[in-house]
Amino acid sequence: MNIFILSVGDYIYSTQRIYKEARRRGHNVQVVNHLKCSIKLSGGKPEIIYEGKNIIDDVDIIIPRIGASATRHGAAVVKEFEMNGVYSTARSLGILRAQNKVRTLQIMNRKHIPIPNTVFSVNPENIGEQIDLLGGAPIIIKLQEGTHGSGVILAESKKSAKSIIDTMYSTNTSILLQEFIKESNSEDIRVLVVGGKVVSSMKRKGVDDDFRSNIHRGGSGSKVELTEEEEAIAIKAAHHLGLPVAGVDLIRSKRGSLLIEVNSTPGLQGIEAYTGDNIAKAIVKFLEEECSAKSLKTTS
Structure with missing residues (x-):
């Protein structure tokens, strides 16, 4: 090839x-x-x-x-x-969808994939109501296009949340608001999907003074076994976004596992190091299978 x-x-x-x-x-x-x-x-x-x-x-x-x-x-x-x-x-439309967190969550919600309760608005006149829709503070405030944990803020009180949101709106910054899942304990799960199959999964744990779990921000990782539900969520999410290769991030809550993000360009360094899985090889082998299948279809 x-x-x-x-x-x-x-x-x-x-x-x-x-x-x-x-x-x-x-x-x-x-x-x-x-x-x-x-x-x-x-x-x-x-x-x-x-x-x-x-x-x-x-x-x-x-x-x-x-x-x-x-x-x-x-x-x-x-x-x-x-x-x-x-x-x-990664299809072009999938790249654009995955980069926009609101668009991703809209699609997931429409497909009945569980996500954290989320509010998206640009109205500065009812910020208190937006916070109340999530059950009040603390809440998570996210930039729509942040990566590696950047642009993710924990507002611990309604007063601080209103101040941060008002500032974001005044600068025309696109944000979304999400419920804070306290029981996640600064942990999430990164799932690597290749060709409709889970090839690796890693639990990420944030440092003691940071609620975010990203490896890029000093967090650590370990290999984790997924439930059947978690595997299904990850595979369906990649499929619905048109991403043969994707990193799907999940968080465990009292309501079950929730999807928080999909990455069309998942990094391999952390997950290969912590799990020992050869994800690069899995990607290339999948492409070989795809190329072979296309050749068979062409000659049949």
Whole structure:
């Protein structure tokens, strides 16, 4: 297979791991910086220009590693490949949906996937009512497009919540409000889904003075066994967002496990280190199966 990994640099752990596993299994692999790709639209001819050359016909499969700061351009590059029949481990629409927390939760709620009670509004005149809809403080305030735990605030009193929310609204910052799940004890679960199957799962625990559980913020991880319900939630969430490869974050509550976020570009470093699972290999093997299936369908 000819594989492009869309990534801003080959120095990134996850990019390196996928690159090495694909090369080890005999595939042609190139890291393509999507920020340096130009899309040319002219006469109905598909063109993605990279380093002075149209590369759109040089690839069978793309593996997008699109960061939050380049979501729109990255998704546009992925879309152009898709329209030319190139298979992607994250569809362009899935990337855009997953990056927007409100859109993700709207879809999950519509599909009856359990989520924390959530309120989204831009009305500065009824902030107290918005907080009351969640049962009062403490509440979680999240930026719609934050990553790695950034832009996630715990407001412990109604007074502080109103002050923070009012400030966010006054600066036109897009936020959402969620109930605080105290019994989660600063823990969540990251589930890696590849090709409709769970290939790894890790419990993340935050540091003592931080309610967030992200590894990037000093948290720790350990391998965890999922319930059948948790496996089903993760697989369905990835499917509904159109993400063959996804990181699904869950939190355990008195009401059962709840989905809090889906990541179209899940990092591999923490979860591979803490679980010992070879996720990069699982991704490449899945792509081999997909490529083989497409070939069989073409010749049958």
